[in-house]
Amino acid sequence: MGQRVSLFVTCIVDQLFPKIGLAMADVLERLGFEVDFPESQTCCGQPAFNSGYRAEARSVARHFLDTFESSPFIVIPSGSCTAMIAHHFAELFHKEPETLARVHSLEKRVFEFSTFLTQVAGVEDVGARFDDIVTFHDGCHALRELGVRDAPRRLLARVRGLDLRELSPAEECCGFGGTFAVKFSELSGAMVRTKVEAILRTGARTVVSLDPSCLMQIQGALSRAGLNVRTMHLAEILASR
Amino acid sequence: MPSEFHQKAHETLANANLQLAVFTATGRLKDKRSEVVGIGQLPDYQELRTQAHAVKRHAIDNLDHYLELFERNVAARGGRVVYCKDATEVSDFILALAHERGARLIVKSKSMTTEEVDLNERLEHHGLESVETDLGEYILQLAHQRPYHIVAPALHMTRYDVAEVFTRRLHVPNETVIEKQTALARSILRQKFLAADIGISGANFLVADSGAVVIVENEGNARLTTSAPRIHIAVAGIEKVIPRAQDLATFLKLLARSATGQLLSVYTSFLSGPRRPGEIDGPDEFYVLLLDNGRTRLLPDKNKRQSLFCIRCGACLNTCPVYRRIGGHTFPWVYSGPIGAILTPQFMGVQQEPDLPFASSLCGACGEVCPVKIDIPKILLELRSDVKKAETRDKQNRLEKLGFRAFAWLMTHPRLYEMAGKLLRSVGVPSIQAGPLRAWTSQRDLPPLPGRSFREMWRRR
Amino acid sequence: MSRDYILHRVRTALGRSPSQPIPDPPPARIRIPEVSLDARVASLIAQVEALAGVAFETSDPRASIASAIAGKTVIASNSPYLAAWGIASLPGIQSGITGREQLRDACATADIGITSADYALADTGTLVMLSSPAEARMVSLLPPEHIAVVPRDRILTGLDELFSILPNPAAQSSSMVLITGPSRTADIEQILVRGVHGPGRITILVTPG
Numbered sequence: 001m002g003q004r005v006s007l008f009v010t011c012i013v014d015q016l017f018p019k020i021g022l023a024m025a026d027v028l029e030r031l032g033f034e035v036d037f038p039e040s041q042t043c044c045g046q047p048a049f050n051s052g053y054r055a056e057a058r059s060v061a062r063h064f065l066d067t068f069e070s071s072p073f074i075v076i077p078s079g080s081c082t083a084m085i086a087h088h089f090a091e092l093f094h095k096e097p098e099t100l101a102r103v104h105s106l107e108k109r110v111f112e113f114s115t116f117l118t119q120v121a122g123v124e125d126v127g128a129r130f131d132d133i134v135t136f137h138d139g140c141h142a143l144r145e146l147g148v149r150d151a152p153r154r155l156l157a158r159v160r161g162l163d164l165r166e167l168s169p170a171e172e173c174c175g176f177g178g179t180f181a182v183k184f185s186e187l188s189g190a191m192v193r194t195k196v197e198a199i200l201r202t203g204a205r206t207v208v209s210l211d212p213s214c215l216m217q218i219q220g221a222l223s224r225a226g227l228n229v230r231t232m233h234l235a236e237i238l239a240s241r
Numbered sequence: 242m243p244s245e246f247h248q249k250a251h252e253t254l255a256n257a258n259l260q261l262a263v264f265t266a267t268g269r270l271k272d273k274r275s276e277v278v279g280i281g282q283l284p285d286y287q288e289l290r291t292q293a294h295a296v297k298r299h300a301i302d303n304l305d306h307y308l309e310l311f312e313r314n315v316a317a318r319g320g321r322v323v324y325c326k327d328a329t330e331v332s333d334f335i336l337a338l339a340h341e342r343g344a345r346l347i348v349k350s351k352s353m354t355t356e357e358v359d360l361n362e363r364l365e366h367h368g369l370e371s372v373e374t375d376l377g378e379y380i381l382q383l384a385h386q387r388p389y390h391i392v393a394p395a396l397h398m399t400r401y402d403v404a405e406v407f408t409r410r411l412h413v414p415n416e417t418v419i420e421k422q423t424a425l426a427r428s429i430l431r432q433k434f435l436a437a438d439i440g441i442s443g444a445n446f447l448v449a450d451s452g453a454v455v456i457v458e459n460e461g462n463a464r465l466t467t468s469a470p471r472i473h474i475a476v477a478g479i480e481k482v483i484p485r486a487q488d489l490a491t492f493l494k495l496l497a498r499s500a501t502g503q504l505l506s507v508y509t510s511f512l513s514g515p516r517r518p519g520e521i522d523g524p525d526e527f528y529v530l531l532l533d534n535g536r537t538r539l540l541p542d543k544n545k546r547q548s549l550f551c552i553r554c555g556a557c558l559n560t561c562p563v564y565r566r567i568g569g570h571t572f573p574w575v576y577s578g579p580i581g582a583i584l585t586p587q588f589m590g591v592q593q594e595p596d597l598p599f600a601s602s603l604c605g606a607c608g609e610v611c612p613v614k615i616d617i618p619k620i621l622l623e624l625r626s627d628v629k630k631a632e633t634r635d636k637q638n639r640l641e642k643l644g645f646r647a648f649a650w651l652m653t654h655p656r657l658y659e660m661a662g663k664l665l666r667s668v669g670v671p672s673i674q675a676g677p678l679r680a681w682t683s684q685r686d687l688p689p690l691p692g693r694s695f696r697e698m699w700r701r702r
Numbered sequence: 703m704s705r706d707y708i709l710h711r712v713r714t715a716l717g718r719s720p721s722q723p724i725p726d727p728p729p730a731r732i733r734i735p736e737v738s739l740d741a742r743v744a745s746l747i748a749q750v751e752a753l754a755g756v757a758f759e760t761s762d763p764r765a766s767i768a769s770a771i772a773g774k775t776v777i778a779s780n781s782p783y784l785a786a787w788g789i790a791s792l793p794g795i796q797s798g799i800t801g802r803e804q805l806r807d808a809c810a811t812a813d814i815g816i817t818s819a820d821y822a823l824a825d826t827g828t829l830v831m832l833s834s835p836a837e838a839r840m841v842s843l844l845p846p847e848h849i850a851v852v853p854r855d856r857i858l859t860g861l862d863e864l865f866s867i868l869p870n871p872a873a874q875s876s877s878m879v880l881i882t883g884p885s886r887t888a889d890i891e892q893i894l895v896r897g898v899h900g901p902g903r904i905t906i907l908v909t910p911g
Contacts, residue, residue, distance in 0.1 A: 042658045144605035181680075185681065220686045314872070324703075448872075464879065509882075520838070522833075
């Protein structure tokens with residue numbers, strides 16, 4: 001029996017991009033992990049937190065704490081959700097010492113997916129094959145809050161048949177930003193169109209990211225522009241054979 | 242009803258020429274900075290940032306001590322410190338002094354603080370001639386415009402715009418060659434420097450252990466402003482204090498690199514008091530006006546206090562994907578970009594400009610480039626919370642509050658959340674799109690809805 | 703009184719009382735690299751040239767300057783160092799002016815201003831000039847061209863060494879200026895123009911001592 005890991009798929013994957021969750025589970029199981037899915041999971045609370053509603057975010061965060069109380073490892077296919085839990089839960093509960101203690105324990109147990117593979121599972125080659133020209137979009141939360149830059153690239157480098165091209169300019173926000181995407185939709189649109197231009201310059205036909213929200217933003221712009229480029233989550237690439 | 246901020250942002254986004262100018266200019270400054278702070282060029286960069294943050298933290302946490310120390314040392318060198326609560330006290334002091342000395346002509350070097358207090362307008366209203374001497378600021382003064390960017394004030398203007406302003410205001414033939422425009426400004430301003438009674442400057446740093454004012458520039462106009470007239474008045478926010486001259490070894494290494502990608506700006510002046518006995522030139526009188534104007538409002542919150550660490554390099558503006566597209570004039574106050582977005586609500590009150598903290602995708606690029614490590618994204622998030630608390634208290638935006646309470650309720654009741662998801666997938670996306678849905682689809686397509694949620698598929702595995 | 707009002711507001715916000723002692727500040731960060739004098743000279747010259755200035759070593763600054771000033775109006779500071787090299791006494795050079803207005807007029811009409819410098823910084827190509835009876839501010843500021851004569855042993859590694867040697871510049875002078883290259887602006891369309899208000903041409907002569 002392998003090490004138990006729990007999936008926190010995130011509300012956006014659960015409701016809009018279930019295949020990402022399944023791909024992540026596939027990869028983990030092939031590596032010998034025993035994967036479970038605590039059913040009471042819902043959301044990390046980020047939409048409320050980012051919109052300034054901390055009390056509401058706190059109640060969602062408490063529910064998260066309860067759901068994952070006994071999970072030794074929680075793997076998440078999202079940089080922004082991982083950052084919310086690992087960095088911002090503590091801010092939410094800084095006035096509640098008992099809950100804060102639980103948060104500090106939780107912080108040690110949550111992992112963004114690519115970080116889990118390279119640092120906990122200690123693997124870079126998951127036996128994947130994906131024949132295509134691919135470019136990688138660094139989501140801002142993964143990049144700047146979690147410091148994730150190398151892990152996804154090392155994983156992609158071991159995918160057979162994959163030709164990885166870097167975006168230039170690199171490290172530019174896709175313009176999603178949660179409610180920013182709708183509150184400042186013109187700006188958000190301008191930002192994602194710049195991203196699309198950079199993608200086209202690489203010649204890539206697939207855009208990969210760690211964050212489903214970035215993928216949703218970029219895919220929405222690619223489709224609107226009628227371009228024949230698709231977006232996929234890292235998990236889906238790594239699950240490909 | 243879109244706010245003024247939204248309206249201005251929309252207009253700037255629609256102006257293709259302006260878009261290109263601002264995006265390109267900031268891109269250049271951003272790249273130039275990157276070239277000189279990398280591990281090969283400045284291996285100590287991260288350490289210097291940490292040091293700068295720590296020194297500023299210490300100075301601001303003990304601000305009263307350092308203000309008094311600064312004041313004593315200025316006096317010891319023959320200068321005088323004047324504390325000013327607000328814009329009126331700044332202009333009142335200068336007007337009184339000018340009147341006493343029979344001064345008519347003032348030359349000014351670049352100072353965002355003097356913009357903040359509308360100094361030129363006030364002085365001119367009382368019959369004084371106050372001339373901006375930084376080239377960009379001079380052009381803006383002639384054009385009656387506000388600075389567009391903390392470091393590059395006329396970023397938004399082309400040579401043709403400058404030619405038009407010069408012809409209209411200076412009554413000179415149309416000249417679009419930039420070198421010639423510069424030469425014209427130089428010759429006009431030279432006469433002003435040499436005839437001026439008072440020179441007014443800002444200050445990048447106020448050095449407490451020296452009673453000195455540090456001014457960083459590239460043109461030489463600040464040197465002339467502070468050396469040619471008989472009276473020098475430096476106007477600076479109280480937060481500009483640093484403890485020691487030795488701290489400049491840290492700050493000066495960060496400032497120019499972060500601002501323009503230069504190793505050092507062309508001129509760094511370290512000025513303490515009027516000229517000493519035997520010195521041939523320099524001012525006979527030296528004043529430092531220490532301005533509050535609301536800065537003390539930012540001190541009580543231990544975390545938000547770091548907003549006052551800013552050394553006005555402009556790096557956050559140059560890297561911000563939002564600023565680079567909406568520019569400086571979209572912002573309501575003299576400080577724009579990410580630093581403006583955190584300063585303005587704290588100075589004015591969050592309900593004055595409730596949009597500002599939300600006009601960000603929270604990408605974090607600003608925090609990454611800030612030489613004094615101000616955690617701008619964290620403060621933006623706190624300000625968002627402050628806005629919503631104020632709205633809740635004043636019973637504004639109740640629908641949105643209700644929406645998020647419903648969100649929280651749904652997310653803490655998994656079965657109801659699951660049902661809501663099923664409902665969404667069976668009903669589909671409404672063809673009448675309103676509110677957030679419409680905002681989304683105005684710019685990009687919606688993702689197709691999957692037949693089943695992840696949890697439904699998981700159960701069937 | 704605004705002073706009391708502001709200081710009171712500051713203290714209240716910070717939770718401090720008047721004259722309350724402060725904790726120790728973080729030590730000033732001063733790291734002086736080990737760089738040979740020859741390497742410093744070379745670095746200074748390279749940095750100045752990278753800024754479109756001119757810099758070279760010479761054991762005969764008088765001769766170098768004599769050829770540079772032919773046909774020009776020149777003002778030299780009252781630096782004993784310039785006098786020792788016989789520069790101040792070159793034909794065509796005004797020097798020894800001690801009156802403020804007279805000096806200003808001379809500088810305003812001169813093509814070239816010649817000064818010494820207290821120090822130079824090798825890593826950035828910077829001149830360090832302290833104002834004094836021997837060195838007035840205007841000589842390096844008003845004329846469109848500036849020539850500085852600096853002895854090589856005054857070339858420091860950089861800012862850290864400068865502030866280590868001179869932790870209290872205010873004790874020496876009312877003005878210390880760090881000059882790094884010719885005056886410039888990019889305010890219009892980001893196009894670089896030199897010589898906006900300060901000198902557009904700068905030359906540094908490095909002398910043996």
